[in-house]
Amino acid sequence: MQIYSAPMEGVTAAPWRRAHNEVFGGVDKYFAPFFSPTREHVMPPRVRRELLPANNPGFTLVPQLLCRDPDDFVWAAREIFGMGYGEVNLNLGCPSGTVAAKGKGAGFLAFPDELDAFFGRVFSELPGAKISVKTRLGVEEPGEFERLLDIFARWPISELTVHPRVRRDMYRGGTREGYFQAALRRMPCPVCYNGDLFTAAAAGRAAGRYPGARALMLGRGLAADPALARETAGGGRASREELERFHALVWEGCVRDFGAAGAAVPRMKELWSYMICLFEPCKPLYKQLAQSKRAGDYLAAAGNILSSVPLKPDGGYEGAGA
Ligand SMILES: Cc1cc2nc3c(=O)[nH]c(=O)nc-3n(C[C@H](O)[C@H](O)[C@H](O)COP(=O)(O)O)c2cc1C
Structure with a gap:
């Protein structure tokens, strides 16, 4: 089972990733916090610096886009592939009110037909590109996930990470494990579990529950305990x-x-x-x-x-x- 470092805006930027990889390691892929491209199609210097391969040496990084407009996504993905990256991730999970109000992040999940058309456009403009998705189960209630899975399964998404909560949950309540099993059964691509893995024991239990998953993604748990990925593989606590x-x-x-x-x-x-x-x-x-x-x-x-x-x-x- 692989271990991924979750994108966390304000926490897991390039300085954290470099230090983490150097001192603790144990992470197979780091996901960068989202970049939200605008109509102007300009990558701000701050974002370019954050994503520059020279500022992320010696580990695998997946840049992430928060976006609803397929043209903006295609432009930004081309920029990122042009920097030498092999994969771009689409954020369909951010629950923040200001983001969701614009129909982005988890807010995009309220528009399944538009999401389907978005993928149609993106995959026809970027044939063969490795585009992965990080999603929640829906906006209001988890029953929405079935329709979303239909859409995800129709397109050549390279990997689907599921945080099994809906937007309305924010981070409250337990994760809805049965819906993650549905993603594992349904998706033709590799699937990654994300949510509430705060100890090596919890990660071990998740690995046991989901042997069909490719990876576990650690967010707040890894920010709190930078040795958590190492501990998950049987290594020691942080000294x-x-x-x-x-x-x-x-x-x-x-x-x-x-x-x-x-x-x-x-x-x-x-x-x-x-x-x-x-x-x-x-x-x-x-x-x-x-x-x-x-x-x-x-x-x-x-x-x-x-x-x-x-x-x-x-x-x-x-x-x-x-
Ligand atoms: C402060 C903070 C910033 C986050 N930033 C992002 C982000 O940029 N992109 C994203 O997809 N998810 C973001 N997330 C969600 C995390 O990647 C992850 O899905 C969530 O925290 C659940 O995983 P966990 O229980 O392991 O923390 C953020 C979460 C937090 C708490």
């Missing part, structure tokens, strides 16, 4: 030294890629909202980190946690703000 090195590399990468230490601080705090789960409760120190604004204050607070707070012996992500 303090590894976490210190990982943190230093992500920090340096953010400062370099975003051009200023000030811009790196909010990114690092977002990452810490997950990683803090690795440490025994340390509210006052975490509060210092969360309230820091200047690079020096941030680095002092992060250094305090990394060097002095005991690591939990087991367990993983427990929810935002844990």
Whole structure:
């Protein structure tokens, strides 16, 4: 069973991926957070920098597009293939209100006929291209998935990742496992499971439940515990030294890629909202980190946690703000 790193806007950008691959590894494919192409058909320098192969060395990266217009998708996919990538992923899972209101991400699932026509156009313009899809089960209720599977199965999608929740669920409630089984039965292409795999034990149980799946995709669990992919393959927990090195590399990468230490601080705090789960409760120190604004204050607070707070012996992500 392969392990994929889920795209997480604001968390798993190039600096995180480089540091993760160097210190922890265990990931077969990293998915980049989405790029939403506009009518102007211009790739902003920030996006180009994020996707440049030179900024993502030594691992497999799949860029992702959030898009409803087939012409915008075709333009952006050609740009990405032109950069040397072998696969482009379509985001049909983002549940955010502003995205869904435009009929993009999980919002696109409310328009199955338009989605079918979208694929028709994309696959005729890009014959033979490797285009994968990451989806939820529907918008309002999981019964919508059957019709969506009919559509997905009609087109030469290279791989389907399913997060078995509907948009209305956001991240609440359990994942709807039976619907994932339906995707496995129905899809002619490889299928990947994504959702709520926060410990190696949970990933092991999913691998046992879904032997027909090609991969498990880890999101919040991997952001919280960067050794989770390695642990899933029987490897050890993250050590303090590894976490210190990982943190230093992500920090340096953010400062370099975003051009200023000030811009790196909010990114690092977002990452810490997950990683803090690795440490025994340390509210006052975490509060210092969360309230820091200047690079020096941030680095002092992060250094305090990394060097002095005991690591939990087991367990993983427990929810935002844990
Ligand atoms: C902060 C955050 C950012 C995300 N950004 C993206 C994204 O850019 N593209 C995408 O397809 N999914 C995105 N997701 C969804 C994740 O890729 C994943 O599907 C979801 O978190 C469920 O997996 P998990 O339970 O392993 O976290 C995001 C999720 C979170 C929490």
